[in-house]
Amino acid sequence: MTAPQQTRQDVTVDFDIYDPALADPVDVFQERAAELAAKGPVVYSTAHGGHWIVTRYQEIQEILRDTETFSSYPNNLVTNDAFGKFIPVELDPPEHTGYRKALQPIFGPARMKKLSDSIRTVVNELLDEFARDGEAEYISAFAHELPARIFLALMDWPIEDAPLFSEATNVVLFGKPVGTEQESLEARAGAGVQMLGYFEKMVDERRANPGADITSQLIHTEVELVDGFRLLTDEELTRMFFLLLIAGLHTVQGSLAWAIVHLVNNPEQRQQIVDDPGMIPDAVEEILRVEAAVVPGRRATRDVELGGMSIAAGDQLILMLCSANRDDSEFDDPRHVDIARRPNRHLSFGGGAHRCLGSHLARIELTIALEEIHRRIPDYALVESDPPVFHATSVRGCARLPIRFTPEG
Ligand code: HEM
Numbered sequence: 001m002t003a004p005q006q007t008r009q010d011v012t013v014d015f016d017i018y019d020p021a022l023a024d025p026v027d028v029f030q031e032r033a034a035e036l037a038a039k040g041p042v043v044y045s046t047a048h049g050g051h052w053i054v055t056r057y058q059e060i061q062e063i064l065r066d067t068e069t070f071s072s073y074p075n076n077l078v079t080n081d082a083f084g085k086f087i088p089v090e091l092d093p094p095e096h097t098g099y100r101k102a103l104q105p106i107f108g109p110a111r112m113k114k115l116s117d118s119i120r121t122v123v124n125e126l127l128d129e130f131a132r133d134g135e136a137e138y139i140s141a142f143a144h145e146l147p148a149r150i151f152l153a154l155m156d157w158p159i160e161d162a163p164l165f166s167e168a169t170n171v172v173l174f175g176k177p178v179g180t181e182q183e184s185l186e187a188r189a190g191a192g193v194q195m196l197g198y199f200e201k202m203v204d205e206r207r208a209n210p211g212a213d214i215t216s217q218l219i220h221t222e223v224e225l226v227d228g229f230r231l232l233t234d235e236e237l238t239r240m241f242f243l244l245l246i247a248g249l250h251t252v253q254g255s256l257a258w259a260i261v262h263l264v265n266n267p268e269q270r271q272q273i274v275d276d277p278g279m280i281p282d283a284v285e286e287i288l289r290v291e292a293a294v295v296p297g298r299r300a301t302r303d304v305e306l307g308g309m310s311i312a313a314g315d316q317l318i319l320m321l322c323s324a325n326r327d328d329s330e331f332d333d334p335r336h337v338d339i340a341r342r343p344n345r346h347l348s349f350g351g352g353a354h355r356c357l358g359s360h361l362a363r364i365e366l367t368i369a370l371e372e373i374h375r376r377i378p379d380y381a382l383v384e385s386d387p388p389v390f391h392a393t394s395v396r397g398c399a400r401l402p403i404r405f406t407p408e409g
Contacts, residue, residue, distance in 0.1 A: 050315075143257055219237060
């Protein structure tokens with residue numbers, strides 16, 4: 001006898017990815033995600049006008065590979081139509097292809113390897129600031145600063161501009177923590193305009209004084225787009241820079257924080273890393289697997305069956321990469337953190353046409369950071385009276401993480 005077909009009502013859940021209650025304690029988001037996955041590969045939430053939540057590895061891979069059926073716009077449940085689309089992440093092929101090709105050489109593994117020495121220098125400069133103190137607020141002192149400075153180095157923009165980014169991107173991503181929803185939306189739009197203004201200024205400057213840097217290169221290289229072979233417009237460039245900034249900041253910040261928390265909770269694995277830093281690249285993959293930061297969105301372009309559910313054209317979906325990464329049909333003992341896990345085909349960088357362009361950069365940043373942290377302050381611990389503060393939303397992460405350690409002597 002075949003099991004009766006489930007309906008949308010059967011799999012309707014109470015889950016809002018923006019609910020602050022999903023941020024604290026650290027495990028709550030994953031616990032809720034596991035409950036959703038246990039209910040089905042595709043469940044339905046009434047939040048934000050109603051949307052599907054895809055929880056399992058196979059169905060998420062199907063979606064990532066089928067850009068015709070699942071459009072990348074909007075990628076976010078809370079979208080400001082007036083702002084327009086982020087390039088390239090919210091464009092579908094064939095429109096997407098040319099922009100992605102323009103960005104690819106910037107993030108290629110060869111170029112990223114060259115950046116390694118500068119990354120190690122920045123990591124050690126940041127550690128120099130607090131390694132003798134025996135304590136630090138790890139996010140503001142390190143995990144936030146590192147990707148912000150590397151982004152500026154990558155683009156060849158002034159390092160002094162880092163604080164501007166930090167504040168405005170926080171507001172763009174998370175709104176205003178205090179105030180009404182309307183105030184929060186307005187603050188978001190204001191911060192977005194401020195960022196666009198900054199990017200426009202950088203484009204103007206490099207148009208007038210081109211150099212060998214990436215910004216100049218992007219401005220002056222003709223790209224094959226659907227409307228022909230041409231230079232990118234200022235509007236396209238600023239939208240691209242905005243996405244590059246947002247894509248590389250909180251994702252790396254969160255992953256750097258989860259690395260600390262998971263290694264504190266698994267002291268014998270931390271000792272293995274200290275004894276043999278050659279294990280760090282695999283450990284990085286495992287940290288990325290257990291806590292995928294991004295929850296991408298898609299919109300169905302036609303009626304389609306997925307995971308036993310009938311999705312209608314126009315329906316919105318979100319992809320729980322973090323629960324796909326804990327799917328036992330793909331991973332043995334998926335809740336266990338195993339820093340030597342192989343194979344480790346996690347979906348934290350997405351897949352298909354939009355697979356993360358910054359994955360090489362992110363891996364290098366995380367690897368070098370963990371190498372230097374475990375060389376210089378290996379006995380870090382959390383501060384019980386001042387526990388870490390995590391946040392949910394479509395880019396999960398960590399806002400605050402006080403640590404203590406033996407000061408460098
Ligand atoms: C741990 C760090 C990171 C994680 C977990 C991550 C995750 C992701 C994911 C899941 C996507 C696909 C989104 C989708 O399919 O809708 C993506 C796309 C992207 N990421 Fe990352 N990312 C990280 C770091 C970075 C960095 C450092 C950069 C560059 C500065 C970057 C640049 C991009 C870009 C440009 C795209 C869009 C690619 C496209 O649409 O073709 N990411 N990332």
